[in-house]
Amino acid sequence: MTQFSDLGLNEALLKALRSEGYDTPTPIQAQAIPGVMQGKDLLGIAQTGTGKTAAFALPILHRLAGNRIPAPRRGCRVLVLSPTRELASQIAESFRTYGKHLGFTVALVYGGVKYGPQMRALAGGIDILVATPGRLIDHLQEKVANLSATEIFVLDEADQMLDLGFLQPIRKIVAHLPKDRQNLFFSATMPGEIGKLAGDLLKDPIKVSVAPTGSTVERVDQRVIFVEADRKRALLAELFEEAKIDKAIVFTRTKRGADRVAKSLEAAGISAASIHGDKSQAQRERALSAFKAGACRAMVATDIAARGIDIDAVSHVVNFELPNVPESYVHRIGRTARAGADGSAITLCADDERNLLRDIQKLTRQTIPSFDRRRDQALAVMTRAMGAQESATSPAKWSPVEGTDARPKSRQPHRGGGGRPAHSGQNRGGPDRNARPASHSANAAAPGGDGQKRSRSRRRHPGGGRSEATPT
Ligand SMILES: Nc1ncnc2c1ncn2[C@@H]1O[C@H](COP(=O)(O)OP(=O)(O)OP(=O)(O)O)[C@@H](O)[C@H]1O
Numbered sequence: 013m014t015q016f017s018d019l020g021l022n023e024a025l026l027k028a029l030r031s032e033g034y035d036t037p038t039p040i041q042a043q044a045i046p047g048v049m050q051g052k053d054l055l056g057i058a059q060t061g062t063g064k065t066a067a068f069a070l071p072i073l074h075r076l077a078g079n080r081i082p083a084p085r086r087g088c089r090v091l092v093l094s095p096t097r098e099l100a101s102q103i104a105e106s107f108r109t110y111g112k113h114l115g116f117t118v119a120l121v122y123g124g125v126k127y128g129p130q131m132r133a134l135a136g137g138i139d140i141l142v143a144t145p146g147r148l149i150d151h152l153q154e155k156v157a158n159l160s161a162t163e164i165f166v167l168d169e170a171d172q173m174l175d176l177g178f179l180q181p182i183r184k185i186v187a188h189l190p191k192d193r194q195n196l197f198f199s200a201t202m203p204g205e206i207g208k209l210a211g212d213l214l215k216d217p218i219k220v221s222v223a224p225t226g227s228t229v230e231r232v233d234q235r236v237i238f239v240e241a242d243r244k245r246a247l248l249a250e251l252f253e254e255a256k257i258d259k260a261i262v263f264t265r266t267k268r269g270a271d272r273v274a275k276s277l278e279a280a281g282i283s284a285a286s287i288h289g290d291k292s293q294a295q296r297e298r299a300l301s302a303f304k305a306g307a308c309r310a311m312v313a314t315d316i317a318a319r320g321i322d323i324d325a326v327s328h329v330v331n332f333e334l335p336n337v338p339e340s341y342v343h344r345i346g347r348t349a350r351a352g353a354d355g356s357a358i359t360l361c362a363d364d365e366r367n368l369l370r371d372i373q374k375l376t377r378q379t380i381p382s383f384d385r386r387r388d389q390a391l392a393v394m395t396r397a398m399g400a401q402e403s404a405t406s407p408a409k410w411s412p413v414e415g416t417d418a419r420p421k422s423r424q425p426h427r428g429g430g431g432r433p434a435h436s437g438q439n440r441g442g443p444d445r446n447a448r449p450a451s452h453s454a455n456a457a458a459p460g461g462d463g464q465k466r467s468r469s470r471r472r473h474p475g476g477g478r479s480e481a482t483p484t
């Protein structure tokens with residue numbers, strides 16, 4: 013079996029890997045590292061949790077160490093783009109860990125936080141810059157950032173970055189990069205038509221595919237439970253009681269849904285935090301660190317947490333609702349059973365979600381074992397009890413004691429279903445405002461003349477827009 017030392021990596025990297033306890037390279041690492049070390053472009057496909065981050069970070073650090081030049085002012089030597097802030101932070105952390113004996117600068121650029129520190133970091137030049145697209149574009153427009161001397165460009169979660177919600181911002185950023193550069197794209201999924209788009213950006217790439225795109229990790233024990241939509245909360249509480257769920261990420265389709273499910277778990281005595289795009293960055297970070305530290309058993313999340321996030325010992329992933337995009341299923345369940353561990357994925361499927369389940373089974377080329385809990389009396393009783401408990405605890409909340417004007421409009425009970433919670437406005441006026449328009453405007457301006465991509469996204473997002481799928 014190949015050892016890290018066989019790959020010819022810089023001794024400072026081998027030393028860091030030893031202290032991390034990495035013995036042998038994973039298949040994607042063994043296959044990708046040599047080509048990337050030589051400066052080749054690469055498209056790397058491998059299942060979730062199989063070490064794609066080190067597959068690009070190690071050879072990149074090796075190359076930088078082999079050619080120590082000052083980082084360009086206002087720019088970077090390496091640019092890594094990620095779809096979410098949390099993933100960007102994690103990637104930066106990996107570069108710091110693997111590169112701890114090399115002394116390179118690593119910095120983050122993303123929305124939801126102040127501009128000043130990012131501008132100051134950029135001014136002096138950064139060796140490795142990890143960014144989400146929206147905020148980076150702000151810095152480019154303000155001419156605070158200049159990417160013209162970037163040597164290596166990485167798209168992590170490349171298929172999401174080249175899908176409708178991010179394509180336009182990515183194109184803008186690519187226009188600022190020099191033509192002569194090394195491109196590295198990685199993901200666990202790569203739908204055919206997006207693969208073609210990726211191919212246009214890569215120059216004579218090496219293609220490494222450890223498993224067919226969309227493959228799930230075999231060690232994830234997968235199950236589907238058919239159940240009425242209004243009994244899912246009762247079933248979820250029951251699962252936490254009976255299925256020995258230690259530490260679970262529960263995915264919902266909407267931000268409101270995430271808050272509602274977290275609340276109902278709490279009401280059932282199960283500690284839960286929620287994370288989604290309407291939360292402030294500080295709230296997002298708090299939820300994630302509470303969950304990582306084991307302070308809560310459940311983290312209820314939208315697809316903002318579906319990709320790339322690496323948290324130790326997540327025993328279960330629960331799909332409270334099925335994702336609209338089948339690839340999301342692969343990424344969501346990939347939050348468990350990482351780096352050789354075991355894990356379980358339980359999907360709660362209502363009758364009107366069966367077509368989504370079919371798409372998932374087609375993509376993953378498997379039939380997921382299913383169980384039928386429809387018309388289940390125990391769940392009916394529990395659902396009624398939960399309903400009674402909610403109405404016993406909540407009337408004061410909505411009663412117009414102080415008159416309706418005393419309360420922000422959107423915090424009143426869901427009337428049309430379409431209203432946004434009040435705190436979304438807070439984001440718009442706050443520091444996050446510039447991260448949002450980028451993905452939103454990209455939504456509005458679907459890439460012209462590309463009917464195929466457009467119809468693909470339309471088909472997949474009947475709810476209109478990919479705000480859940482393009483969080484920054
Ligand atoms: N060679 C190795 N030996 C042991 N552990 C490793 C090795 N390479 C990576 N890991 C660990 O495996 C975990 C998953 O790695 P990583 O996050 O890079 O996976 P990934 O392939 O990017 O997954 P995803 O598709 O979900 O983003 C991390 O905790 C990482 O530290």
Ligand SMILES: [Mg+2]
Nearest residue numbers: 064065168320
């Ligand atoms: Mg990853």
